[in-house]
Amino acid sequence: xxxxxxxxxxxxxxxxxxxxxxxxxxxxxxxxxxxxxxxxxxxxxxxxxxxxxxxxxxxxxxxxxxxxxxxxxxxxxxxxxxxxxxxxxxxxxxxxxxxxxxxxxxxxxxxxx
Numbered sequence: 001x002x003x004x005x006x007x008x009x010x011x012x013x014x015x016x017x018x019x020x021x022x023x024x025x026x027x028x029x030x031x032x033x034x035x036x037x038x039x040x041x042x043x044x045x046x047x048x049x050x051x052x053x054x055x056x057x058x059x060x061x062x063x064x065x066x067x068x069x070x071x072x073x074x075x076x077x078x079x080x081x082x083x084x085x086x087x088x089x090x091x092x093x094x095x096x097x098x099x100x101x102x103x104x105x106x107x108x109x110x111x112x113x
Contacts, residue, residue, distance in 0.1 A: 004103035008092035010048035015075040022064025
């Protein structure tokens with residue numbers, strides 16, 4: 001998976017998991033598994049959250065995470081006129097890549113910081 005795919009995957013999972021309040025890591029993992037049929041590693045979650053917070057797309061709230069208004073707007077625009085979770089994820093991936101995140105080279109999750 002590329003960095004853009006990973007960051008957009010975790011972003012999408014946070015967006016879905018935090019609809020009723022801040023999402024903790026376990027909820028993010030569970031939703032991410034539903035999106036990609038894979039459980040993200042702790043490194044994938046940590047590095048994604050670090051980047052998403054630095055881009056003001058996600059905010060820490062208590063012991064969990066929620067989308068910022070900018071993040072909510074991004075998810076809403078990426079979900080418009082898309083019929084599948086994969087379609088939304090692909091649109092999010094393009095938006096994340098447009099922010100300069102690598103979307104060409106596959107990464108090894110073990111190398112994430």
